[in-house]
Amino acid sequence: MQHPGGNTDDFGIDTISLTGTLQTRLRAARDAGFTQIMLSARDVVGHDGGVDAAVRLVRASGLRVTGFQVLRDFEGLSGHLHDYKVDVAKSMLELCAALGSRVLLACSSTSTHASDDPAKMAADLRKLAMLALPLGVKVAYEGLSWGRTVSEFPQAWDIVCRADMPNLGIGLDSFHAFATQTAIEELDMLDPDKIYLVQLADFMWQEIRSVEERITTARHFRVFPGEGVHSEQVAQWVLRLHALGYRGGYSFEVFNDDYQQMPPATVAARAYRSALWLGEDVLRRSVPIPNAITLRRSAGGARPR
Template sequence: MTTRAAANAAPRRDQGSVDDFGMDTITLAGPLEAKLAAMREAGFTQVMLKANDIVGHPAGVDAAVRAVQASGLRVTGFQVLRDFEGLSGHLHDYKLDIAKAMLEMARAVGAPLLLACSSTSRHASDDPEAIARDLRKLAMLALPLGLKVAYEGLSWGRTINEFTTAWDVVCRADMPNLGLGFDSFHALATQTAPQALEQVDPAKIFLVQLADFMWQEVRSAEERIATARHFRVFPGEGVHSAEVAALVQRLAAMGYRGDYSFEVFNDDYQQLPLPLVAQRARRSALWLGEQVLRRSVPLPNRIRLKPAA
């Protein structure tokens, strides 16, 4: 197996273990290489990449790809395609071109999936069949590249704004490489009943992103957007620790064996040294692994979890 293939090889799922917790690059400030190094030094083994980190690299996309490969981190996924579904005419054609380019970048960095979030555009159709049709097309574009598409319902999405409605259109689209992207922030913000997760096939949950926030509820769409984009914190740091823990336990009990990544947008973290932020993420991973899922970390400086008994 090549070095690149080994770094990006899919983790073992046959023993029902959660292989790793990972970080999103959106949490950290600074150049891509420094972000990757901070994650690795904190003990993480996977990274969720954002497109800006790749196309914004001062030496170009190819240099960014080489930096990811050299880091030794397994790529969790690539984000994020926005406002893709439900459009028509020249708007649909435009977004189709954007989607193709993002899928190619995802393949280049060794990502197994592209994250797409539900549309907020007033120009988009609210017809679930039209939304499903476009998601089916996106999944078909991803197939020859060997990629999956994880579809996430933004809590301020125009039509799809809960994981329950996102799951509905994923089922309507009915593509083997199209699944659900579940984000704990959005589930908490919309106060969607956690029992609704039981309706979802765990094999079709392609990614779980975790975050908390510092107040009990968000009272408007504007506050929800501001909180999501500026004031998230790591699991265990906010006021919803019990709810986040319960969600992770429920997912594990359902049989989810995919990746967990910390998607934490936080303006304060952007002003702190990278190692300090990465260590906060490490504490969150240890809390979830050792106390919530009650699994041990067998090696120092590695967030790698043993299979459940």
């Protein structure tokens, strides 16, 4: 059932939230009602049956691949370090294309060996985009909140604009924006056609007081949209992006140690409740309390549509 403002098909889950084999995680996502999934390189290269079998599993699942992650610490390097990362990038781009993913996620560098020169970073991302171009892959550049030079999405956007490549755009992550308290109005400077990926997550405390706490929260304590204390911010982010003209995919990137101790079907069902809230309630302009939505869906026995 399609809704005027958006629906649950706009939202996908990241495999990092789920335990089990690649096949188990794909099945859990599909059975919960998702139509798209975000994959990591480890999902493919770590598959017991090999890379080719992993690619076949993904393609046979019927799930659209939202994106492929993650190329780290690429920009700003020189000499043998740069050459090494170019080789890594080529391998990841080939896997990305084989999986049918149109987006490779590249995160801003945390390396102390990387240059902080914006021109150098832009030149390296331009080179990465050129490698991706013949494969039909877009590169989404995301600012990590603990990045050495680029830690917020306005900075990432500046580098993307400097690089000026048709297949280079920006990746957004609500967690990093909330962690750095980047103003939501900064989204208005973006070209919606150059937003290639939006990742969403919530967390359980209002404020992150240090870079160390930021990293720990990001890697162990994220929760699905609507489960934390930033529900209204997540809703406003989605509404702002929709008003801007963004019509691409959203992925729930949720690293959570507790979820790793729960059956993948249970975790995927929790994630799908977030998709219901965002797709059927937030984007239809009413923004009820997420916990009330969860209770209403559970009590009514709502099924994926």
